[in-house]
Amino acid sequence: RCGTGENLEITSKSYLSSSFEMIAAAMEGKRLGLHHKALLCVPNHLTEQIGSDFIKLYPNANILVASSSDFTKANRRKLFAKIATGDYDAVIIGHSQLVKLPISLERQEKLLRNQIDEIVEGIAALKAENGESFQVKQMEQAKKSLETKLSKLLDAPVRDDVVNFEELGVDKLIVDEAHLFKNLFLSTKMRNISGISTNDNIQKTFDLLLKCQYLDEITGGKGIIFATGTPVSNSISEIYSMMKYLQADRLEETGLKHFDAWAANFAETVTESQLSPEGNSYQLKTRFAKFNNMPELMSLFKECADIKTADMLNLKIPRCITSTIIAQPTETQKDLIFALGERAKLIRLRKVAPTDDNMPMITNDGRKIGLDQRLMNPDLPDEAGTKINLCVDNVFNIWKETSDKRSAQLIFSDLGVPQTADKKSSGKRFCVYDDIKEKLTAKGVPAEEIAFIHDAKTETAKDKLFEKVRKGDVRVLIGSTSKMGAGTNVQNKLIASHDLDAPWKPSDMEQRRGRMVRQGNENDEVRLFRYVTEGTFDSYLYQMLENKQKFISQIMTSKSPVRSCQDMDEVALSYAEVKALSAGNPNITRGAYEKGRFYVVLAKSRTAIKAVRDFLGLDFRLSGLLFSFYGVLKIKPCKRNNRQNSDHTKDAAKEGNAEERPDAGCGIKR
Secondary structure, eight states: OGGGOOOEEEEEOTTSOOHHHHHHHHHHHHHTTSOSOEEEEEOGGGHHHHHHHHHHHOTTOOEEEOOGGGGSTTTHHHHHHHHHHSOOSEEEEEHHHHTTSOOOHHHHHHHHHHHHHHHHHHHHHHHHTTOOHHHHHHHHHHHHHHHHHHHHHHHSOOOSSOOOGGGTTOOEEEEESGGGGOOOOOOOSOOSOBTOOOOTTOHHHHHHHHHHHHHHHHHTSOSEEEEESOSOSSOTHHHHHHHHHHOHHHHHHTTOOSHHHHHHHHEEEEEEEEEOTTSSSEEEEEEEEEEOSHHHHHHHHTTTEEEEOHHHHTOOOOEEEEEEEEEOOOHHHHHHHHHHHHHHHHHHTTOSOTTTOOHHHHHHHHHHHHHOGGGTOTTSOOOTTSHHHHHHHHHHHHHHHTTTTTOEEEEEOSSSOOOOHHHHTTOOOOOHHHHHHHHHHHHTOOGGGEEEGGGOOSHHHHHHHHHHHHHTSSOEEEEOHHHHSTTOOOGGGEEEEEEOSOOSOHHHHHHHHHTTSSTTOSOSEEEEEEEEETTSTHHHHHHHHHHHHHHHHHHSOSSOOOSSBOOOOHHHHHHHHHHHHHTTOTTHHHHHHHHHHHHHHHHHHHHHHHHHHHHHTOOOEEOSOOOSTTSOOOEEOOSTTHHHHHHHHHHHHHHTOTTTOTTSTTTOOO
């Protein structure tokens, strides 16, 4: 499909590397005359690795690998001149460097004006539909923000010495890990719905959209290739974002140019009861969770997406056995979790300033408590049975059992990472990595066989570290998802992987798993361990993973999609199992469903009553609960006519026929 030259998204699981596909697309496209100069944009830490792979696949290729030093103020003009005048087969840069290749001011102004016009249309539509006032206000704020951005752009001094992206001669843009550009600003009248990005200050997505529009103009929709293992990593709106990057003309042809029109055809908002962040109550939340017209959506999306899964390619990868290790909370952890609930109550009652305490702070503290109480206070005791101690015992046993094969293990933790030298001087802080290493060495693991990904500061140092893991010289590698996820190819001797904490996105879980469950692993069977602390925020985090995995699994599949889908697949059910176990209640998923179903019915009934009231001009309010669709709806008088209606009711009661009188209560027969 790359050979056709059309805009394309290469979508494959994280354990299916797309590096050679991108390299071949760049070289073969030039050989066939589909383009003249390709720009490969990859994660910053992979620039040298992709350059090495390029020469490995095409030894005679003429490529330019730009480093971070090339984009400094002193070297930038020299680099731009080399790209513009050099006859390179490909230029390789990092993600953060793409935005430093400036697009012309005229194109930026045009896109901003279009976005402002879309918001103005949305405001007019909301007013015509008698929409909520807060929605109009939020759209007015978004319009004002874009107008301020446009004003700053027009007032900026004009510089003649800058080489714009249009002048570099690039006519093919290949972006690796394209899901990192998913948060594209959406001009929409939908507000307060989870999963819709209305942040207009994300410069990298704004810049990429401009470059895609330019390449579409000069190539006729044949100048862009995206590569990603997770086209949808967090929200349904990401599908639209990818389509807007790659299929802007097609969206306009089908009348789906605006997000609201796209969502009206393919998406449905669902109101559900979810565990609150403090983990001891439920709250209603509206989000995109249901897909409609799935065959049409996937047919349209697959015009630009080439989806490949393991069952389609029949690749040899090790069988993965997943186990959940449950840690019982200590008394200190229980007390800390209870304190978080009290803090949340104060926040919801607005008895504390947002600058002093807020829900994101509570959620972050909850994650720390679930991992180790010493992350909250390094002076707290190290008690037996915590996640870290269970992990250390597990890692040591596997290390000992596989010493003859010198098998390696990965430990993932996004919290308690090593401090830099300047932060260490600022005060005492508990480090999960140091604690694990000290305990493993105390058990007999040589210190030189344990390494931190954070100690490899440069690309060269990372390559040397990865080679040691592949050879079995380093047998325990500890790191975070961002540093040890995509691009970490150390699978040769991996026998086990340990997830100490839960990330926010299922794609991160998939990236962790994909480091081990991958081609090139010498082991036929590997183990994946996930550690959870019962009764902590782990249940909240795994619930988020469950909700997000529901619809992602419908995209990354080789099967034909159903008309509408919202059910969970096997992966989602495993997340649900972990959530139930960590909450200390095996039936919590069923309880959440039953309670959520009741509140969803109630919320929908309130919406229906409001619509009837507005249509008929009635003046009454709902006071009872809707026990079923055929239940009794109790009506009470409104405050405005309370006194008058009360007199009517008393008179009716004296006559003994209050139930039959049409003017009893609010004038409505029961």
